[in-house]
Amino acid sequence: MADSSVRAVTTNQTDIYKNLEQVVRKYAATRFLRPVADHTREAFESAKEFVRKFYASENSAQQDPQATPRGDAGAPTGSATLIASASASSPSNAEGSLPASYCVILDSGCGTGESTLHLARKFPGVPVIGIDKSAMRLNKAGNIHQLRHATSPWREERPIGSKNGVQQNQGENSAEPASSALGAPPANAFWVRAELLDFWKLALEEVQAGRWQVLHHAVYYPNPWPKESEATRRFHLHPIFPTLMALSSTTELRTNWEIYAREFAEAARILQSETTGAEPNLNNADATTRGKIKPAISCEPFAPLHPETAFERKYKEARQQLWRVLIKF
Numbered sequence: 001m002a003d004s005s006v007r008a009v010t011t012n013q014t015d016i017y018k019n020l021e022q023v024v025r026k027y028a029a030t031r032f033l034r035p036v037a038d039h040t041r042e043a044f045e046s047a048k049e050f051v052r053k054f055y056a057s058e059n060s061a062q063q064d065p066q067a068t069p070r071g072d073a074g075a076p077t078g079s080a081t082l083i084a085s086a087s088a089s090s091p092s093n094a095e096g097s098l099p100a101s102y103c104v105i106l107d108s109g110c111g112t113g114e115s116t117l118h119l120a121r122k123f124p125g126v127p128v129i130g131i132d133k134s135a136m137r138l139n140k141a142g143n144i145h146q147l148r149h150a151t152s153p154w155r156e157e158r159p160i161g162s163k164n165g166v167q168q169n170q171g172e173n174s175a176e177p178a179s180s181a182l183g184a185p186p187a188n189a190f191w192v193r194a195e196l197l198d199f200w201k202l203a204l205e206e207v208q209a210g211r212w213q214v215l216h217h218a219v220y221y222p223n224p225w226p227k228e229s230e231a232t233r234r235f236h237l238h239p240i241f242p243t244l245m246a247l248s249s250t251t252e253l254r255t256n257w258e259i260y261a262r263e264f265a266e267a268a269r270i271l272q273s274e275t276t277g278a279e280p281n282l283n284n285a286d287a288t289t290r291g292k293i294k295p296a297i298s299c300e301p302f303a304p305l306h307p308e309t310a311f312e313r314k315y316k317e318a319r320q321q322l323w324r325v326l327i328k329f
Contacts, residue, residue, distance in 0.1 A: 006318035009257040011226035016263050023237050024267045028274040032201065032239040040198040047129050048206070050190045051102050054127045104129060105216045106203065106247065111309060113141030113191050115220050118308040120189035126215060130191040131199050141191045197240045204243050214248035221311045222253075224260045234260065236267035245271055245329070253325040256315045258301075261323035265299035268327050280329070298326045 017023075105123055107116045107130040116130030132138055192199075206212035225233040235244060245251065245268060255261050265282070272280050272295055280295035302324045307313035315322055 006314045006320070008318075008320055009224055009226050009260075011224075011228070011257075011259070013226065013228040013231070013259060016259060016266060017228070017231045017237065020237065020263055020267060021270055023232065024241065024270045025274050027239045028242055028271050030239060032197070032243060034197070036198040036201055037195055040194040041202065043192045043194040044199055044202045047190065047192050050129070051104055051127045051212075054188060055102055058125075101210055101213050102127070103213045103215050105218070106214055107131065107218045107220075108196055108200070109219060109222050110138075110141075110191065111221075111311070112137045113189075115218060115309045116141070116189050116191060117185060118306075119216075119218060120186035123216070124186065124188060127188050127190060128186075130189070131194050131196060132191070133193060133195055135193055138191050138193055141185075197238075197243075200240060200243050200247060204247055207247060215250065217244075217248035217251045218254075219244075219251065220254045220309050221256065224255065224257045226257065234263070236264045241267060242271060242275070245327070249329055251325075251327040253327075254312065255323050255325075256311075256320050258321070258323055261299050261325050265297050265325045265327070268297055268325075272329060280327075295329045296327075298324075300324060 103126050105119055105126050105128045107119055107128060110116050110130030110132050111134075113130045113132075116128055120128040130138075130141065203212065203214065207214060219235070222235060223233075225231065231237055235241060251268075253261065253264050255264075269280050269282060272278055276295075278295050280297045282296075283298050283300070300323070301321050303322065304312055304316060307316050312322065
């Protein structure tokens with residue numbers, strides 16, 4: 001029986017926002033100049049330190065012939081591509097030294113952090129940073145309830161446990177997950193409290209400087225701002241959108257509102273066309289041209305077998321149609 005207590009999106013908007021193309025093209029030629037808040041700078045530094053220590057530890061383990069490899073054997077299906085990309089795109093400065101560029105995965109607006117756990121188990125060889133501005137939500141990150149949900153899909157493929165039995169480094173602005181009988185959160189999962197827009201600006205600086213490579217960017221169930229009068233508060237109609245799209249070659253949006261999904265996909269197409277002149281291949285994220293990946297955008301309904309967020313689980317139980325946009329540039 002469907003859960004009638006979970007409301008579908010209520011809106012006075014019947015189709016894609018009428019001024020979408022005008023707004024996206026306007027912001028494609030501008031920069032979002034709002035100063036970054038000090039607390040987000042501090043939070044970002046804690047995330048950078050976690051990533052650095054993760055790879056330093058990985059590097060030490062690789063040099064130890066007695067160490068058990070992590071991120072290879074027993075990795076869930078679907079992680080091999082990202083792990084291979086991480087190895088190929090993060091060469092060491094010298095034998096045995098740390099990589100010149102760190103590969104990371106971002107989980108933006110992670111809420112209580114359950115999606116971060118799923119991503120960390122999918123891609124165990126890469127640090128996954130969950131970002132949210134709510135301390136109340138982040139205080140639930142990595143609790144017993146979440147570990148149970150996030151463990152089920154991978155229980156047969158990969159054991160749970162933190163590196164050497166020690167939880168990941170926690171900064172002052174991060175939420176400390178709780179251990180449980182199921183084990184500690186994955187060693188590559190990290191949560192940080194920060195303003196998303198500011199965090200993205202700082203992350204893009206790392207990307208443009210060649211210090212980070214964001215292999216996958218998850219944006220799951222953002223606030224849809226469903227009233228038409230609030231449309232320009234949506235990520236894809238905001239000055240931050242070019243920054244968001246420049247962060248990663250792969251961006252995944254999930255939503256329970258079809259219009260939001262269609263708008264996001266169309267905004268990405270317009271932005272790509274405006275900034276590079278390339279016309280993405282719509283609704284085919286695997287298109288190739290002469291052996292190279294062609295810019296592609298897919299926007300499709302989907303039904304998750306294993307929901308990865310509390311919202312996704314509620315929407316599925318309420319039998320709401322969910323939508324996924326996958327962008328590969």
